[in-house]
Amino acid sequence: MAKRKNKKVNPSLPRWVVSVFVAIALVLSVLTFGGDLAGMDTSFLQSCMDAIDRLLYGGPTSPAPSLPASGQAKVYIIDVGQGESILITTEERSMLIDAGENDKGDEVLAFLDTLGLDSLDYALATHPDSDHIGGLDTVLESIEVGEVFFGEIPAKLTPTTKTYEDVLDVIEEKDIPLSLAHAGDIIDMGSGAQLTILGPIDPQQATSKNNASLVSRLDFGETSFLFNGDQEAPMEKMLLENGVDLDCDMMTMGHHGSSTSSTPEYLEAVSPDYASISCGRGNKYGHPHDETIENLEELGVEYYRTDLSGNITFTSDGKTISVRTEKP
Amino acid sequence: MRELIIDRFEETYVVCQTPDGKLDAFPRKRLPENAREGSWLVIHDDGTVEVDEEKTLRRQAINMYRLKNILKRRKDD
Numbered sequence: 555m556a557k558r559k560n561k562k563v564n565p566s567l568p569r570w571v572v573s574v575f576v577a578i579a580l581v582l583s584v585l586t587f588g589g590d591l592a593g594m595d596t597s598f599l600q601s602c603m604d605a606i607d608r609l610l611y612g613g614p615t616s617p618a619p620s621l622p623a624s625g626q627a628k629v630y631i632i633d634v635g636q637g638e639s640i641l642i643t644t645e646e647r648s649m650l651i652d653a654g655e656n657d658k659g660d661e662v663l664a665f666l667d668t669l670g671l672d673s674l675d676y677a678l679a680t681h682p683d684s685d686h687i688g689g690l691d692t693v694l695e696s697i698e699v700g701e702v703f704f705g706e707i708p709a710k711l712t713p714t715t716k717t718y719e720d721v722l723d724v725i726e727e728k729d730i731p732l733s734l735a736h737a738g739d740i741i742d743m744g745s746g747a748q749l750t751i752l753g754p755i756d757p758q759q760a761t762s763k764n765n766a767s768l769v770s771r772l773d774f775g776e777t778s779f780l781f782n783g784d785q786e787a788p789m790e791k792m793l794l795e796n797g798v799d800l801d802c803d804m805m806t807m808g809h810h811g812s813s814t815s816s817t818p819e820y821l822e823a824v825s826p827d828y829a830s831i832s833c834g835r836g837n838k839y840g841h842p843h844d845e846t847i848e849n850l851e852e853l854g855v856e857y858y859r860t861d862l863s864g865n866i867t868f869t870s871d872g873k874t875i876s877v878r879t880e881k882p
Numbered sequence: 883m884r885e886l887i888i889d890r891f892e893e894t895y896v897v898c899q900t901p902d903g904k905l906d907a908f909p910r911k912r913l914p915e916n917a918r919e920g921s922w923l924v925i926h927d928d929g930t931v932e933v934d935e936e937k938t939l940r941r942q943a944i945n946m947y948r949l950k951n952i953l954k955r956r957k958d959d
Contacts, residue, residue: 656903683890714920714941715889716903722948732952763919839892
């Protein structure tokens, strides 16, 4: 399994800032060492060094991500640059939703490795675009996955890329059970959690793979999470018109925060407290779009972006949700 | 002449893959009207782009058949 990469200095910091803080950290470490020898309380000095560590290396803001404790469920938004990958874990089960671009499979595996996960119960591909299923073949090849879910795609949109064929190859080679998921299906995530497929209501109406995205909600105790894939306004409208229960505490912003998704009507129906945006720093598509950010801010939603915060962990104890980010 | 396969559309770009899976993206406006996700494109040396409809349909049929077979095997188990 792939290993974690070494920590790198935050590239957005000017060199002189890095030099100054490295110098301060050196002085602090000498003072801490001396203070410890002299039996003095050095906790304040250590806190200062931790703060410098966060500034220089971008984190962690709290201990490294971990699997859920008893009575918890966790949703991890894995930083895969311009793409999306989400891991859901309860004490009993795990599901990977998408795995980023072709070159991100090893990063997803490294994240699972950090958690100590060497197998997955489920993998769900929201839709077969390369920024969502690109890394899936690597994941499926490297670890045991109990079952894979695809959404239904209209025949005229059948993918013909090597990325898609690579995923089919590994499913065939390893004889991994594959099912098509449809609106109304429920997947038992153990520990009382369940994932319900909400959309697409009518996949044959999709005019792009984005709009054939599997949309699902995770319910755990009184808390709920909505995963939108890349569905855009027409499919959001279909969910609204069909009276689907969209009200959730947390949602992933559709299509990387593009203005083609997350209409004000949809956002209002979900009325999330938290949101995540999976996007790459400086991506050429301008994700997330200004309109999306404005809408979130207008509704007072606490939102996190993978391009700024790195990996994001939402922890539910069944009543409330807490958030941890890799970078400050 | 070279070949590209349309993976998806992103805003004003069309995101493609080479037959061996490398990413390529260029402005959407260069595409012919009949281009869609899954289309096999032929990029001529003079920069003009056309859709190889026959190859597109053949590859789509192969992948549809593959998926159906995988799902059917699961049902039969």
